[in-house]
Amino acid sequence: MAEKPKSEYVPNIYPGKDVVSERRKKLWDKSRPLLKYRSVAEDDITQILSHRAVRAAYVSVHPPLEEMIEPYDPIKHIVVPTPGTRAGDRIRFIQMSDSFHLPSIAPFGRQRLYFSRFRGMDTVVYSGREILEMRERDLEKVAKMLLETEIFNPGRSALKGITVHGHSLRLDEDGLMFDARRRYIYDRDTGEVVYIKDQMGNVLDVPVPIGPPFSEEDCKKLCLTYSWDTQPYKARTELFEVMSRATKMRVIAGFNPEMIDESM
Amino acid sequence: MVEELSEEEKLKRFVEERKKKMETERAKETAMSSREKDYVRELYRASEKFIDVEKGREIYQTMREIWGAEPLSGVDEKMYHRGGYKQSNRKREFVDAGKQVAIKRGLPSYSRAVGLPVGQRMLEPMPVGKWGITIEQDDSHHMNNTAIQQLNDDIKRTVIMNLDLAHRMLQVRVGREVTPETLNLYMETLQHTMGAGAVAQEHMNEVNPYLVKDAWAKIITGSDEIMDGLDPRFYIHIDELFHPDRAKALKEAIGDSLWVVFRVPTLAVRMADGEAAGRWAAMQNTMAFISAYQLSGEHVISDLAYAFKHARVIHMGDKLWTGRMRGRNEIGGIPDGFTADIIQSERDLPMIPYVEYIEQEGDKGASRIVSRLNEGVGGISAMLDNTLWLGFYMSGGIGFSNTVATSALSGGANEDILEEFSILGTKYLRGKRLPTKWDIMKVIINMMATYVIETYEKFPTLAELHWGGAHKTSIMGTVGAGMAGLLSGSSTMALWAGNYTIAYAMKEGWLRTGWAGQEIQDHVGMPYLCSFRPEEGNLTEMHGLNYPIHSYSAGHGNQRVAANYGAMLGRGSAWCMSPLVKVAFADPHLAFDFSRPRYCIGKAGIKEFMPDGERTAITPACDVLDRGLIKEIAKEFPT
Numbered sequence: 001m002a003e004k005p006k007s008e009y010v011p012n013i014y015p016g017k018d019v020v021s022e023r024r025k026k027l028w029d030k031s032r033p034l035l036k037y038r039s040v041a042e043d044d045i046t047q048i049l050s051h052r053a054v055r056a057a058y059v060s061v062h063p064p065l066e067e068m069i070e071p072y073d074p075i076k077h078i079v080v081p082t083p084g085t086r087a088g089d090r091i092r093f094i095q096m097s098d099s100f101h102l103p104s105i106a107p108f109g110r111q112r113l114y115f116s117r118f119r120g121m122d123t124v125v126y127s128g129r130e131i132l133e134m135r136e137r138d139l140e141k142v143a144k145m146l147l148e149t150e151i152f153n154p155g156r157s158a159l160k161g162i163t164v165h166g167h168s169l170r171l172d173e174d175g176l177m178f179d180a181r182r183r184y185i186y187d188r189d190t191g192e193v194v195y196i197k198d199q200m201g202n203v204l205d206v207p208v209p210i211g212p213p214f215s216e217e218d219c220k221k222l223c224l225t226y227s228w229d230t231q232p233y234k235a236r237t238e239l240f241e242v243m244s245r246a247t248k249m250r251v252i253a254g255f256n257p258e259m260i261d262e263s264m
Numbered sequence: 265m266v267e268e269l270s271e272e273e274k275l276k277r278f279v280e281e282r283k284k285k286m287e288t289e290r291a292k293e294t295a296m297s298s299r300e301k302d303y304v305r306e307l308y309r310a311s312e313k314f315i316d317v318e319k320g321r322e323i324y325q326t327m328r329e330i331w332g333a334e335p336l337s338g339v340d341e342k343m344y345h346r347g348g349y350k351q352s353n354r355k356r357e358f359v360d361a362g363k364q365v366a367i368k369r370g371l372p373s374y375s376r377a378v379g380l381p382v383g384q385r386m387l388e389p390m391p392v393g394k395w396g397i398t399i400e401q402d403d404s405h406h407m408n409n410t411a412i413q414q415l416n417d418d419i420k421r422t423v424i425m426n427l428d429l430a431h432r433m434l435q436v437r438v439g440r441e442v443t444p445e446t447l448n449l450y451m452e453t454l455q456h457t458m459g460a461g462a463v464a465q466e467h468m469n470e471v472n473p474y475l476v477k478d479a480w481a482k483i484i485t486g487s488d489e490i491m492d493g494l495d496p497r498f499y500i501h502i503d504e505l506f507h508p509d510r511a512k513a514l515k516e517a518i519g520d521s522l523w524v525v526f527r528v529p530t531l532a533v534r535m536a537d538g539e540a541a542g543r544w545a546a547m548q549n550t551m552a553f554i555s556a557y558q559l560s561g562e563h564v565i566s567d568l569a570y571a572f573k574h575a576r577v578i579h580m581g582d583k584l585w586t587g588r589m590r591g592r593n594e595i596g597g598i599p600d601g602f603t604a605d606i607i608q609s610e611r612d613l614p615m616i617p618y619v620e621y622i623e624q625e626g627d628k629g630a631s632r633i634v635s636r637l638n639e640g641v642g643g644i645s646a647m648l649d650n651t652l653w654l655g656f657y658m659s660g661g662i663g664f665s666n667t668v669a670t671s672a673l674s675g676g677a678n679e680d681i682l683e684e685f686s687i688l689g690t691k692y693l694r695g696k697r698l699p700t701k702w703d704i705m706k707v708i709i710n711m712m713a714t715y716v717i718e719t720y721e722k723f724p725t726l727a728e729l730h731w732g733g734a735h736k737t738s739i740m741g742t743v744g745a746g747m748a749g750l751l752s753g754s755s756t757m758a759l760w761a762g763n764y765t766i767a768y769a770m771k772e773g774w775l776r777t778g779w780a781g782q783e784i785q786d787h788v789g790m791p792y793l794c795s796f797r798p799e800e801g802n803l804t805e806m807h808g809l810n811y812p813i814h815s816y817s818a819g820h821g822n823q824r825v826a827a828n829y830g831a832m833l834g835r836g837s838a839w840c841m842s843p844l845v846k847v848a849f850a851d852p853h854l855a856f857d858f859s860r861p862r863y864c865i866g867k868a869g870i871k872e873f874m875p876d877g878e879r880t881a882i883t884p885a886c887d888v889l890d891r892g893l894i895k896e897i898a899k900e901f902p903t
Contacts, residue, residue: 106775127733254791
């Protein structure tokens, strides 16, 4: 089969040229690597996720794909299975909550990032939280990226498997997002945020430090949402034009696509 | 002659054209971007200076009152140090009651020892509207609030029937005369039969009148002549209950026709459902006809029954689709236009379009209209959609949707924002209604949406009060739809604006809406808006929760009704979809006051609202915890 010519099309990803728009373009473009801010040991991630004991074998829900005889399906020849799928891992989750106040990523930001950068996943967007479901070993791999890079602010993003509310509340005295189960605390001696409970709120044997929270300046710099005191939303003329156009086209041509013409 | 190109050349030319186009677009973008950046810098500098202005806003005072802290501060110093659930009187009561119940029944009950620790944050008090009543969040749960229950009951137990056809049958086929005297006798009989009093046979089981003291029927007509001949107790006095202009318009619309609004006993709809209300009303009405007009088991009875059960009857709600099957007169089937008619908050206001009204009355007029809009939408449609339908019928009473509805009750926060915007409108609109053109409306809606968005950003306390995305979605949609409706008088344009506010303005600004696809109905709702083919859309007034795309998630009922009710006020109409429904809910005999719904709900929150449907006439006077004990039921059968 002849090799398919590479498309010359360059997706714009997001309208506008402002700082927030640029960040959105970066996070949702899988060709651009995310900046690493900290290192979290793999065992620590396993602990916080709380799906299996550290270094325990992965629980599988079906035999490895190589050992399975399945009916013919052309899609299976096109899609390369992820390592977790190949091994037959069960599907597990990580649920992240992001503060309303200058967040480095927000739920729809996560969703668009997940869809653009990950394979073999499912996700649901809520107002404050975002659940990501994947095969267990694939999940652990991406969890490392989610916790180590610029999108994770230990002070304003958190793992919350249950009792997720609090994203919209004021911050606590240490500048941390509220958590009714207090899974994480601020260690004033080390200046780091420390997880004392796993994402389901069970107390950890050994606390897991996850790095210092971003400074206020960093929060403003890395904020993915528009805000009146950083990047005022109302000044985004290009974005509003795009939104308004999309609205108009949806209303007018939703049931009659032939009504769309060049002038729209 | 057309130039013949090879495939390769065609592709090359296409790529070149595409590149050229991209370059032109980029050049445009760069120009726009540089202007944007200048604008942003200016704004940022200016916003610093205006922070003091925020302190002069009404919302600043409201937030200060609720939180007892600096409303503009993003930090809660006392978080985790507030004494847990003990900071709330209501939670303490619940814990005590849970213990007592557990001891008495020998089974665990409500216990704060299980689940999450409640009260790590501040459990804030909540002022209701601007009525000067403060309640706790739990007081607005429909199970704890008798007014919300009565709101539900009063709608479910209402059925309206037309008498014209019945009277014609009596006159033409049976040869009976219908006069004011016979009508008065029929109405007196009807008050008796509505409480299940027997009129034709002796061996009937009757009902204790104390249990059905809330069962009655009243005539609705637009004819002064007919009303003159009637006993004044038996009809709804439109002239006394509405502003003269509204009364005139309503009476003209209803005309000489005669309608009766039936109130089936609260207890009946509680035992059965809304569908039973239609049956009850039709049966008791037929019995009243039989008695008042001396009818036998003759052929006309079946036609009368048919007229009352099917042909000439208005139910408050339609049947629901199979997956959510309920009979008529249930919350899920109420069209939004009916909900806007059930709301009575505008009854005493003159019947002129909103923009003209604010031109005449100035800032005070703007505040008045907005407060009426919020009173009706927050007190009725938010309760019907969020609390009762989604929070109770659909979710089984988990309590979350109730909090979404509660945000629509909350003290002044919504009015404060809308009022400010409305007052701005008085300055710039100069009595002119906005045309229903999106290119014009979008300017206003963008301004409005960003204004509300920035208010949430500036006031972290407001963001905490409306703590979930669903709450903010609900408020944003209401503000967008309500304001567009007021300004344009078009419910379609209003719903369009509401959909846009949530699905685009809010979503792209904050990258979040509400729970799990909260904005889905705003996305799919857009194409449905301007289509009138029933399987695609319809008049917005005909939409409702019964409309499949509207029943996904909480927070949209108030938006939809705000669109219809706001447009009604924007046009200066006396009713939205049915003049009869508008008049029916003005009935002063109703326990729930549909013109002041938030007041009733607030009063119920402080245990000062007396509902209907009492059973004390037939229950033993005993300790609350002794009722229904298994020991009593398990007593041996007498031999």
